[in-house]
Amino acid sequence: MMDITHFLYLILLFNFCSLTVQGSELSSTTDFEKKKVQTYIVHVEQPEVGVLGQSDNLDLENWHKSFLPFGESASHENQKGVYLSPSSKDTAYTDNAHTQILGAAAGNGNLKESNFGKGVIIGVLDTGVFPSHPSFSDEGMPPPPAKWKGRCEFATCNNKIIGARSFNIDGNMTNGTGVQPPIDDDGHGTHTASTAAGRFVNYADVLGNAEGTAVGMAPLAHLAIYKVCFGEDCGDSNILAALDAAIEDGVDVLSLSIGDDPGPLFQDNIAIGGFAAMKNGIFVSCSAGNFGPFNTTLSNEAPWLLTVGASTLDRKIVAIAKLGNGEEFDGESVFQPNDFPSMLLPLVYAGMNGKPESALCAEGSLKGVDVKGKVVLCERGGGIARIAKGQEVKDAGGAAMILMNDEANGFSVEADVHVLPATHVSYAAGLKIKAYINSTAAPKATILFRGTILGEPSSPSVASFSSRGPSLASPGILKPDIIGPGVNILAAWPFPVDNNTNTNIKSTFNIMSGTSMSCPHLSGIAALLKSSHPTWSPAAIKSAMMTTADLLNIGGKQIVDETLQPADIFATGAGHVNPSRANNPGLIYDIQPDDYIPYLCGLGYKDEEVGILAHKPVKCSENPSIPEGELNYPSFSVKLGPSQTYTRTMTNVGEANSSYEVMVIAPKGVDVIVKPTKLYFSELNQKATYSITFTRVESDYRTGEFTQGYIKWVSANYFVRSPIAVRFE
Structure with missing residues (x-):
């Protein structure tokens, strides 16, 4: 109600x-x-x-x-700058590889309790959906819950897609075409919806690679589709109207693979609409953005939103660049032609004419460059899509492309559906290939296609494009919250990816990368947790995910970033989601809607600015403000000059009679004192409070530098970890 x-x-x-x-x-x-x-x-x-x-x-x-x-x-x-969140500025469901790395494969452990999200409604705000795809079959699906009030604006809704609506308010005014049906003419929305809640589809693949059974995170959850994006932009008015409708319709989870430019929370319309959703018990999952690896590049920073960064899978679609000197460099590509010769071909650097646009293989830049029948080395970047670079090479007569990373993207490569034989290699590999070209009068190369390989021990790692903290809107809240699969994600797609009109369009899939892809993974996991724990608040679900997240990769080492060095806390947040453990977290940090009011007043917002977010009149003079760090959040982000003390309250959702002892991994240069050091519980839903004090100690850290650590509450059967970021002042 x-x-x-x-x-x-x-x-x-x-x-x-x-x-x-x-x-x-x-x-x-x-x-x-x-x-x-x-x-x-x-x-x-x-x-x-x-x-x-x-x-x-x-x-x-x-x-x-x-x-x-x-x-x-x-x-x-x-326009204000609301945009779709995949890394389309540079590029470019959940299949069996995703569910395996998440520990959430069919029938796995505690997730049986969730019944695969049965009875939960996930609202997806995106580019619409392709409803006839088998990922959206309703075979064996129950009807929608009685609370559902939504409607369908095309003829093909069923018990899987229970509602679909379009919100093109600005478009209606500018072109007079009227409301368009929520059919996906882009692909992005179909991909994200099936990642969150797609049904089991056997024999899925993309151009013969990544073969397996495709399935979303919550295959028995219902989907409500809200088309708010038309072309590249997603109007603020469209998003607000759709959020309003989704609340009224009765969704349980909202998935927004959409981002906005950072700014004050009261000017962030996703934060405004998301607060209203949270007040109604709706969990809101959002993309962190694709402007990494640079700091302070986040979207969706509000603490009532789950801010999701992107990580890799343990699956690679390998394409090896082999040079004439015998050196080989692993790369990736989805397009792997069987008839590409293994013989060496002439190799040329696209920028040999000294023009930066040619090095980037920009449109028209290779005219007059002799690339015909050759393997062409192109550089990543320049705002030019990776696939578009290959198109330029192909148009100029090139036989194949080696795409090398720029320095910022390091070792983070992606598999794309290229238009010609190609491989995407690291920056380090690219430098060596350049050196080889300069070392000989007749450089040669070819590409060896090795197909799908599983078991990459360094996964999950943080994708280079995944936006990083710290938060600009609220530096005292650690963001992103968490990371999940967002690189080379296979999911449903409305169109044939090989431009073959004879392809069975009902079973086409595509591989995409971006925090747009990681967001719906977490949306689906939220649906699983909501199905298992229907009384949990959005904050409780978020806490369960964050405090049980993984810090190690499948090889048992620290999660790394695009440099192959340990990723910092502003890349990973609490760590990589672990759905099975999140289903049974032991303790949670809960937050009620009104708890955010003192926090917002503490940000220095005016009464009317807080009221915009709270959706009611607020007088901060009557609501004692709190510092950001005092919000009952599952993590800590501390600006440390003088000592800082905060309190946290934990709720027992594990075992009735249990006790927890704190383990402190203090950030370097910081003394961390927790009182008490033990928490005792005698019943479920009992609460216990602790204080935590941060004090600077003698160190070489200078003003503005960061350090990190965590505390972990440990019992016989559970651990509850909260990450700590400290910035010295």
Whole structure:
């Protein structure tokens, strides 16, 4: 039942310049879009309505039409910057490899209790869905829960896809085409939806690679699809309207593989809508963003959202670059032609003419460069998609491409559906290949295709593109929260990937990389936990995931990043998700919706700014503020000058009679004191509180530098770990 507030902040959108437009003043519509149109989202009070503007008898469609008439400007230059989250700026379900690395394969241990997400509804905000794909079959699926209030805007909903709607509010105003059905004409939404909750599909593969059974994380969960992205951009107005509808419809989990530019939380519309969802008991999982490996590049930083970074699988689709001097360098590619000759071909560096655009294999840059019949070495980057670089080589007559990383991406490579024989190799390998080219008058190379290989011991590792903390919006909250599979993810796809129109389109799959791919893994896992523990709050589910996460790879060593060195806490957050352990965490850190009010006041926000997020009037003078570190969060992010002391309260969800003793792995240069050192519980749901004090000790760390560690509460059958990041002031 939706709680009704006395005051609510509805979303009104105003086109500021709409009354000033005169045809004689502008040379073209494009000029108008670029120079004149701006959209303002104004949050105003509205009495006696429900969450995000819903009353019990308010017609939702009319509300959207009357209160969201204009949407964002169609001008990309003036849009706020909400975007899809896969690493498409550089590129480019869950199959058996994903479920194995997550320890969540069919029938595994404690996850039997979740019944594969049965009865849980996952709402996916994305580019729509391709409903006839077998990943969305409803064979053996029960009908939707009685609470479901949603509807379907195409004819093919079933007991798997129980609702599908489009929200193209800004598009309706700019092109007058009316509401488009929520069919996926991009592929992104189909991929993410099937990753979260796709059914078992046998004999899945992409161009003969990564063969196996495809299955989402929660295959018996229901899906509710909300199409909010049209083209590359996802309008703020679309997202807010869809979040509003999803709350009213009755979803349990929301999955948003969408990101926004960082900024104050009260200006972040995903944070605003996500708070309303959280107030209604809905778990919200979001992508961290694809602007790594650089720090402070995160999206979706609010503490009531799960912020998900991306990691690798233990599966590689190997393509080896073999040089004329006998050296071989492992790389990856999904496209692995059987008829590519193993004989050595002439090898050439695309940038041999000294032009940076040629080195990057930019469109048209290889005209006049002799690459015909040769293997061409291209450099990654320049905002040019990896596959597009191969297209330029192919158009120029090249026989194959070796794509080398730039320095920032290091050893982090991805498998793509290239348009010609190709391999993607590391930066170190690329430097050696360049050196070889410069060492001989007649360099030669070929590519040896080795197919799918499992068991990579360094996995999971952090993907180079995965955005990193610390958080800009709230530095006292450690972000990202967690990492999960987001590299070379095989999932459902609406189109044939080989451009073969004879391919059975109902069973096509594609491999994609990005935090867009890691987000729905965690959304599906949240559905499993919700099915096992229907009374758990969103904060409890998040805590269970974070405090049980893995710090080691499958080889038993520390998780590494794109440098092959141990990844820091701003890359991994709490670590790599472990679903089975999350299902039985022992203790949890819980947070109620009103607990965020003192935290928001403590950020220095004005009353009306806090009210925008809280969806009710707030007077910070009447709500004693707390420092960020005092929020009952499962991790710690500490700015340390003078000593800092915080408290945490833990709830027993493990064994009635149990005790826990604290283990401290203190960050270097920091003394950590926890009181008490033991917690005792005599019943389930009992709470216990501890304090933790951080004090700087003599060290070589300078102001602005970071160090990390963790505390771990240990009992006979459980451990509950909280990571610690410390920045010295």
